[in-house]
Amino acid sequence: MKNIKKILIVEDDSIQRDLLIKWIDEMEDHFRVYAASSDQEALSIAREEAIDLFVMDIDLKSELNGFEVAIQLRANPKYQLTWILFLTVESSYELRAYREVHCHAFLDKPYPKAALQSMVKKLLGHVQRPEMITESKFLVAEAEQVLIRIRHAEIVFIEAKGRGSVVYTVRGNYKLPYKSLKNIEEDLADDKEFFKVHRSYLINIHYVKSIQRFGLKQYEITFYNCQWKCLLSKAKKEALEDIIGMRR
Structure with a gap:
């Protein structure tokens, strides 16, 4: 049975969140998509599931922004190497995110559908078994x-x-x-x-x-x-x- 990759979208804007879900659902590859509108909802889903890719709004209007959520995720051993795609209108986070969170890609808002779909495909196309990565x-x-x-x-x-x-x-x-x-x-x-x-x-x-x-x-x-x-x-x-x- 083919391993279905799990994607967690973390976006507090409902219109953007629904659009992201729609765009990923339109892709030829079959993914299981989860969605969170806040920091705590995102962390809760991450605890309960084994997520393969986080698509995260860095400018979350929650107690924790997307960057801070990512830091907490990295503290969990199962997410130390998991792909993170940040969505943002503020590019000043970019270098810090690469160095401190080991984020894997940025998309600046507003981003076209093709760019988002291409990025998701590239990231999940390079997924390796965790034991291969850690060894x-x-x-x-x-x-x-x-x-x-x-x-x-x-x-x-x-x-x-x-x-x-x-x-x-x-x-x-x-x-x-x-x-x-x-x-x-x-x-x-x-x-x-x-x-x-x-x-x-x-x-x-x-x-x-x-x-x-x-x-x-x-x-x-x-x-x-x-x-x-x-x-x-x-x-x-x-x-x-x-x-x-x-x-x-």
Whole structure:
């Protein structure tokens, strides 16, 4: 029997709430939709059910706003990794929500039906079994305004890009707009498969396919299961070859 995903809509505006229910009911995928108009009603439903996605108005006119409800949900072990989609007219919460609540996406009001349906589909399309998530190490990256969990084992290499980074994986490329390569390197320090080959690149050594000269002082690395390439500094070439057994 197919596992039916459960969605909890938390919205105090009855018109918006009914519209959200209608739009989700129109989707081809079959979801079980719950609705709450206040903070306490939302927390009560969350206790009684196992929700797969929270679609939450951040500007709730309750004792707790949507951000505060999300913090309480995260305190419950069963919701530490559950998808949260915030709906808001106030974008100033965005960075704080990503960092403190691990929210996965924002939609600014007013939002079109297609954007809401697309976001719900993307989030629930990436649902993994809880035991797979908790047993895996992962980074959280951005893909088309949706935050996606990326298992370390799927990462081919990471590139510094402006103030953030881009993660190249076997499934595609994802942005980490608020995280520098240095921060990521610190997060991955205990994973021996990652090696910094250039000031702008950190690679997973298990995906290295070949090393070719690229200019006078650097080289280029090609990878298995990835069409993209990265640079290798001359100073790191011998160390990398020793690690992966390519040293002549």
